Every structure is written in structure tokens, then in C-alpha cells.
Amino acid sequence: MNRAGNSGYYHSVRLEEEKCQGCTHCIRTCPTEAIRVRNGKAKIIDERCIDCGECIRTCPNSAKITTTDPLDSIKTFKYKVAIPAPSFSGQFSRKYMLDKALFGFMLLGFDEVMEVAFGASIMAKAITQYLHDHGAELPRPMISSACPAVVRLIQVKFPGLVGNIIPLESPMEITARYARRKIAEMQGIPDSDIGVFFITPCPAKVTAVKQPVAAETSAVNGVISMTEMVNQIKKHFSSLRSLEELQKAPGMGIGWGRRDGEVESVDIPNKMAVDGIQHVSKLLEKIEAGGFRNIRFIEAQACVGGCVGGVLTVENPFLAKLKVDLVSDAVDKANDGLAEKVYTEFKESDFLFSQEIQPRPILTLDADVGKAMEKLKKIDEIHAELPGIDCGACGCPNCRAFAADVVNGLASRMDCHFDLRERVTGLAQEIFALAKKLPHTMQEKGNPDETK
Amino acid sequence: MDGQLIQMEFPVKGGNFGGAGDAASKIKNILKQLGIRYEIIKRVAIASYEAEMNIVAHAAEGTIVVEINPNAVVVAAKDKGPGIPDIDLAMKEGFSTASQQIREMGFGAGMGLPNIKKATDDMTIKTEVGVGTELTFKIFLTDNREETLK
Ligand SMILES: Nc1ncnc2c1ncn2[C@@H]1O[C@H](COP(=O)(O)OP(=O)(O)O)[C@@H](O)[C@H]1O
Ligand code: SF4
Ligand code: SF4
Ligand SMILES: [Mg+2]
Numbered sequence: 291m292n293r294a295g296n297s298g299y300y301h302s303v304r305l306e307e308e309k310c311q312g313c314t315h316c317i318r319t320c321p322t323e324a325i326r327v328r329n330g331k332a333k334i335i336d337e338r339c340i341d342c343g344e345c346i347r348t349c350p351n352s353a354k355i356t357t358t359d360p361l362d363s364i365k366t367f368k369y370k371v372a373i374p375a376p377s378f379s380g381q382f383s384r385k386y387m388l389d390k391a392l393f394g395f396m397l398l399g400f401d402e403v404m405e406v407a408f409g410a411s412i413m414a415k416a417i418t419q420y421l422h423d424h425g426a427e428l429p430r431p432m433i434s435s436a437c438p439a440v441v442r443l444i445q446v447k448f449p450g451l452v453g454n455i456i457p458l459e460s461p462m463e464i465t466a467r468y469a470r471r472k473i474a475e476m477q478g479i480p481d482s483d484i485g486v487f488f489i490t491p492c493p494a495k496v497t498a499v500k501q502p503v504a505a506e507t508s509a510v511n512g513v514i515s516m517t518e519m520v521n522q523i524k525k526h527f528s529s530l531r532s533l534e535e536l537q538k539a540p541g542m543g544i545g546w547g548r549r550d551g552e553v554e555s556v557d558i559p560n561k562m563a564v565d566g567i568q569h570v571s572k573l574l575e576k577i578e579a580g581g582f583r584n585i586r587f588i589e590a591q592a593c594v595g596g597c598v599g600g601v602l603t604v605e606n607p608f609l610a611k612l613k614v615d616l617v618s619d620a621v622d623k624a625n626d627g628l629a630e631k632v633y634t635e636f637k638e639s640d641f642l643f644s645q646e647i648q649p650r651p652i653l654t655l656d657a658d659v660g661k662a663m664e665k666l667k668k669i670d671e672i673h674a675e676l677p678g679i680d681c682g683a684c685g686c687p688n689c690r691a692f693a694a695d696v697v698n699g700l701a702s703r704m705d706c707h708f709d710l711r712e713r714v715t716g717l718a719q720e721i722f723a724l725a726k727k728l729p730h731t732m733q734e735k736g737n738p739d740e741t742k
Numbered sequence: 743m744d745g746q747l748i749q750m751e752f753p754v755k756g757g758n759f760g761g762a763g764d765a766a767s768k769i770k771n772i773l774k775q776l777g778i779r780y781e782i783i784k785r786v787a788i789a790s791y792e793a794e795m796n797i798v799a800h801a802a803e804g805t806i807v808v809e810i811n812p813n814a815v816v817v818a819a820k821d822k823g824p825g826i827p828d829i830d831l832a833m834k835e836g837f838s839t840a841s842q843q844i845r846e847m848g849f850g851a852g853m854g855l856p857n858i859k860k861a862t863d864d865m866t867i868k869t870e871v872g873v874g875t876e877l878t879f880k881i882f883l884t885d886n887r888e889e890t891l892k
Contacts, residue, residue: 449780450774450780575767576767578770578787579763579766579767579770579787579791580766580784580787580788580791581763581791584848649780651774651777653771653774653775654774654775654776655775655776655777656777657777659776659777659778659812659883660746660812662776662777663746663747663748663776663810663811663812664746666748666772666775666776667748
């Protein structure tokens, strides 16, 4: 079941082989060049994939999917808690509809619901404080750790920047920990009976729960698709009550569901937001080259528009942004005070990662510098001979990646159709020349004039 | 042995702030593929970026020539330009002759040359007023520097 196989990496993004047509659409949009088409089917390279979901967006045959836990899996716990992502608010047009939707979780079998937007408000304060306290010794710019796809992109493609990731847990993790602690304290329920389920907008968050990068395990027990929950809730919508007291997150935390939410709520000068994995990649490239050193905080999200753009959301991301704004404006201001109070119950060490994020470089050609140089030269040589049109017919994202695969023994020169065509032409000419050769015993029966 | 030497040349145009940093970025990406330690890549990137920027900001045109062997990277930034009349002065932190216009774009803090000096293991400047400048620096790729410093 686990695609990770020998690599040891868990991945929520997987391929449904029967549906895959081997069309090569996905190999081009993957930000880490993690996909190859082999024998007519897409193959994801585990070491490279960051579960960003970009290939799910591009696949015209819906062959790429996100693996999530079924709603039924909540039954294995006595006390069930739903923690919907901030982007959940963007799936409903009005505050009262969000209230109803939150009540919907109760109807679907949960005992309690707590918005991750609540944890986001707490994390906004924690990040502000952290940058304030440690600003002088931190590299610049510091990059938010909230989007797991961005964190993994940094690990694999920009490993020199792992130290720029803010070493604080995500709103999801803090919400889950707070929920567990509060339920255990208030209701005396043992921790092992509490099942916390994250309602996710994306595959990256599933992976963040199943295989966290900065902790041994997650405080979240399972991850359910936002699409599935929204569809279920909407089915029962008319019979739902609007229970205002379920909605506890401040408007500021709800804003984290879309682009700019972090930037608006983290109180530090010189901050900026970037969204869309290709833009994030380009920006990290510049940062790695020494740029943006006067910026202190960067909100970076893999999805265009932020989490409302996640592949497991239902609403159009741009409309969802408007909805997030409408809902967050309508939220009870008293919620701010509650988040403030809960924030003071935490110490800095409660927010800090318990493990350092490790680099996982995928670009290094060889552990030995000299050998890497030789490989690089060979790649350049082969690349120079290729047509350079990045046709994708070889199953690689571009000619350069193909050249690298050839040098690494993962592809054959013959996989390039242009190369093959040239060789076939050469071969045909040879055959033709051979065919014209007659044994000495045979006379050429050509044009009679010629025999004269 | 030839396989273990990489040479490259990048043209740089004076005044082209849009493309500034391209050469530095390419050098950095090669070092990443070679598996060089990040702290060293960072130093190479900073020094190459500043050297490239000085051609863009102060000269008419130039080239960046890079040589990488398993032990070191050597970068030479050569330009046709005004030259530097007083190298000691130019090396002072904060000294800059950059125009107001260039400063408004966020360049010209006068930290380029001092930062190159700090980031590299060896740096030389050859310059002739009215002709041009050639800045060369070397950064060791192995841990040697840390060891020799002890
Ligand atoms: N390639 C060059 N050609 C001419 N002058 C230069 C060059 N590089 C540096 N300089 C001179 O040295 C000064 C200091 O350079 P630097 O420390 O990089 O600061 P900045 O570029 O911010 O002015 C520059 O302002 C300029 O007068
Ligand atoms: S999920 Fe993202 S990184 Fe993984 S294969 Fe798909 S596009 Fe590539
Ligand atoms: S931006 Fe949000 S929805 Fe998109 S991958 Fe990152 S965490 Fe998931
Ligand atoms: Mg300069």
C-alpha cells in the first residue's frame, strides 16, 4: 500500500496505473522533476517527490490521486475530534454557514470540532515572538514552515536553506496538541482514546502527518479529505443547526486559509508572501544566491492563492479567498481574547521543532567531487547533442534531465526518438548500400546503354 | 585529469540590473550538482554576485570566467570600464561612487568589495583607470581552509 517502497519516504500522492495513459503532461509541471514515464506509465521517484499535488492538477486522466484516511477510520477512537484547516472557511459563503458546517462534524460522528485557524492565531503570536527574540542570530530571510510542500522543496532542491525555515510547529500540530491536552484535562479522557483528525486541503499535509520532518510523530491521528467532508456536510446542510459557540477561531487565524494570512498576522517589519510552487522555487533560487537579505519573514505557499488553492478543496480558489475574507470579517472579536489567553499557556519550547530539519539533496551527482565533475561534463556533452526541444517523448521532463538519466544509467541514448531516427536513417543508408553490392558471379542488369 | 576541470565564461552587460546575478546563480547551481558544502556554496555565491554586480553597476561590459577543480573555484571578473583610482579607498566598508539612481534600486551600499574579501580565501584586483578592472578570487572547496585557520 505504501508507495514509499525501499526509499523509506512516505508519499500521499500516488498513481492509479489503470488510468494513466503515459501522456507526459505531468512530467513537465513537477517542480522537482520527480516523474518519468516508463513503459507507458508515469513513475514517481520517491526521493524527489514533495507531495505538492501539482501532478494531480495537471493529469488530464485523473490518474494521480491523494491517499487520505476514510471517514470510517474515526471509529477506532472513543473520542473523535475534527480539526479542519483554515481553508475550510473558504468553502462557505457566510459566517452562519461556517457555524452550521462545524456542527456538521458532530452529525457525522465527531465528538468535538476545533478549527486549525485557532492554532494559526496562536502560531502568529509565536512566530512574532520568535523572530523578535532571536532576530539577531537568525539568517535572513526566515521562511514559514506552515506549508509542508515548501519545506520539502527546500530539503531537496535548496538544502542550503533548511536553516532559514522557522523551526516552529504548524498550526495543525499546535491545534492537535492543544485539543488533546484540553480534552484530557477537562474530561479526563486518556490520550490513547482521543483521535484527532485533520481535514486537509492537500496531499502535502497528509504526508506531514504520516511522516513529519521535525518530530518523531504527529499529534494528529488521521487525515480526511476536505472534499469528502464538504460534500458530506453539504448533503445534510438543511438539517444542520447554526451553533455559534463551535466557532472559536479569531478572524486573523481564518485568514491563514488564503495567501497573505500569515503576513497580515505576523507582527514584524519587512515581510512578504509568495504563492505557487514555481514562484516559490524562483524566489528560493534568488535567496540561495544571496538575495532578499533585508526581508525578515516570508510566507511561502505551494498553491496559487494559498491553501484555498489546495487540490482537495472544493470551491474555486479565487472565490474561496473572498469567502475567507467575508467569514473572517464576521467572526466574533471576542475570539481574539481566547486565543491570546491560550497562547500564554504555551512556552516557547512547546512550539519548537523537536528535531532539526535535515537536508535531502537530490541535485548532487556523486558523493565524490571529482566524479561529480566528470558526470557533469558527460551530461553537458550529451545535452549538447540532443535536439533541445524538451519533447518529453523519452519519458523525461526535459533534454537535460534525460542526459542526466543516461549518465546515471537510468535511461538509454536510444530512448531519444530523434537520436533513434538519425540512427535508423544511417542504418537504412547502410542497408541500401549493402543491397546494391552484387556477388562477382552476377552481372548487373541495368540500363542496356550502360552495358555498352 | 581533464575531466576534473570545469571552465565557463559568462558575458555581463553594464547597466543590465534585470539580468544581474544570473552568472552567480549558474555558478551556484553547478556547485550544488558537485555536492559542495552549503557554507562554501554560500560564500562563492556571495562573492560572485558582488563581483558580477560591480560590472553591472560600475562598468560598460565584462565577463565572468570560472574555473572549478576538485579543490577550489577561481572566479575572474574582467571588465572594460572606468577602473578604480584608489583600491584601498574602494575596499573601505561603505565607500561607494554609485549614483543616486543605482542606490535607489537598492545597490551601492559600498559593501561589495569588503564582502568579497571576507567570503574568499584569496582576492586580487588589477585595474587601470580608463581601461578596466580584473578582480580575481579563489575559494577552496575542501575543508582545508577551516583546518589551516586553526
Ligand atoms: N569593476 C569596477 N569598475 C570600476 N569601479 C569599481 C568596480 N568595482 C568597484 N568599483 C569601485 O569601488 C567602489 C566600492 O565597490 P563596492 O564595495 O562593491 O561598493 P558598491 O558597488 O556598493 O559601490 C565602487 O563604488 C566603485 O567606485
Ligand atoms: S506531487 Fe509534486 S513533487 Fe510529487 S510527483 Fe507530483 S508534481 Fe512532482
Ligand atoms: S499551500 Fe496549503 S494547501 Fe497548498 S500544499 Fe501548502 S499547505 Fe497544502
Ligand atoms: Mg558593489
